[in-house]
Amino acid sequence: MRILIDILHPAHVHFFRNFHGEMRARGHEIYFTARDKDGSVELLRAFDLPHQVISRQMSGAGLAVEMATRTSRLIRVMHSFKPDVLTGIMGPSIAAAGALRRVPAVVFYDTEFAEQTNRFVYPLAHSVCTPDCYQGKVNGRHLQYAGYHELAYLHPNRFQPDPAVLAEFGLSPGEPYSIVRFVSWQAVHDRRELGLSAKQKRHLIEVLQRRGRVLISSEAPLTADLADLALHGRVDRVHHLIAYASLMVGESATMSSEAAVLGVPAVFIATTGRGYTDDQEHRYGLVRHFTEDQYDMALSAIEQILAEPETTWREARQRLLADKIDVTAWMINYFETSFASAR
Numbered sequence: 176m177r178i179l180i181d182i183l184h185p186a187h188v189h190f191f192r193n194f195h196g197e198m199r200a201r202g203h204e205i206y207f208t209a210r211d212k213d214g215s216v217e218l219l220r221a222f223d224l225p226h227q228v229i230s231r232q233m234s235g236a237g238l239a240v241e242m243a244t245r246t247s248r249l250i251r252v253m254h255s256f257k258p259d260v261l262t263g264i265m266g267p268s269i270a271a272a273g274a275l276r277r278v279p280a281v282v283f284y285d286t287e288f289a290e291q292t293n294r295f296v297y298p299l300a301h302s303v304c305t306p307d308c309y310q311g312k313v314n315g316r317h318l319q320y321a322g323y324h325e326l327a328y329l330h331p332n333r334f335q336p337d338p339a340v341l342a343e344f345g346l347s348p349g350e351p352y353s354i355v356r357f358v359s360w361q362a363v364h365d366r367r368e369l370g371l372s373a374k375q376k377r378h379l380i381e382v383l384q385r386r387g388r389v390l391i392s393s394e395a396p397l398t399a400d401l402a403d404l405a406l407h408g409r410v411d412r413v414h415h416l417i418a419y420a421s422l423m424v425g426e427s428a429t430m431s432s433e434a435a436v437l438g439v440p441a442v443f444i445a446t447t448g449r450g451y452t453d454d455q456e457h458r459y460g461l462v463r464h465f466t467e468d469q470y471d472m473a474l475s476a477i478e479q480i481l482a483e484p485e486t487t488w489r490e491a492r493q494r495l496l497a498d499k500i501d502v503t504a505w506m507i508n509y510f511e512t513s514f515a516s517a518r
Contacts, residue, residue, distance in 0.1 A: 356425030
């Protein structure tokens with residue numbers, strides 16, 4: 176098979192990189208198109224993945240311009256690469272280009288409230304693949320699997336944390352630290368998000384610093400008073416850092432889920448939730464979700480979490496892994512049984 180993968184966000188690189196490696200080893204040809212956003216191209220280079228940048232992140236009214244431009248460029252890449260199948264996460268460009276060029280587009284997604292995009296994408300896609308905890312309606316062919324996106328690259332079959340990597344981030348093994356993630360809220364589906372205020376961000380950092388070091392990962396530039404806490408290190412190594420943290424706190428559902436599948440508790444603060452973070456909260460207790468106006472409740476949860484023994488989270492992770500699958504293995508099976516045999 177010839178498979179074209181479209182990357183819109185750094186997390187999408189992680190989702191597909193093991194799929195790329197295994198499918199290449201099985202004789203398939205893979206090529207990436209990419210959106211230059213928050214280190215996505217840096218990650219593609221770090222993992223030596225063949226790619227072409229076809230757009231750069233725009234916001235506001237510019238999103239429609241970017242969508243039209245990247246879809247046109249994607250079609251040009253399709254003309255030269257001649258894919259048998261397109262795939263990506265969220266997938267507006269692959270759904271449109273696939274429909275126009277009559278190439279099947281397989282869309283992976285896990286964000287229910289991106290209603291505007293989903294209404295457009297899902298009917299055009301060949302199939303829509305979601306975690307089985309996805310709470311939205313799919314207008315089209317819907318396949319479900321018992322996992323989360325993050326288990327495509329953080330399942331124990333795919334990833335083992337290395338404490339030696341902590342030195343690259345200026346940390347020592349056994350040193351307590353928390354990771355905080357702030358989001359820029361520039362995506363189409365972020366319109367309803369409020370985000371933490373500058374005052375809340377400063378206060379949150381002060382609270383966490385009482386329990387150890389704090390490292391901040393932020394999509395937007397940090398204010399001068401927080402800049403010294405910015406996380407520095409190779410972006411392709413950050414999951415080793417997450418794996419040994421005491422706690423993950425912030426506005427990112429993806430990084431909260433990454434922490435959860437690694438057995439690190441997460442406090443997720445955002446206006447809107449996700450089916451997968453709800454699943455991780457209600458079934459395993461590894462994520463606690465609060466809205467911005469529940470900030471004081473989030474602080475109480477932080478205190479409660481940090482008072483728990485580490486065995487609480489190890490045991491919760493073991494329950495999670497007993498229930499969930501290696502998502503990359505599921506992807507390989509789906510593509511080979513559905514598309515390789517059709518050629």
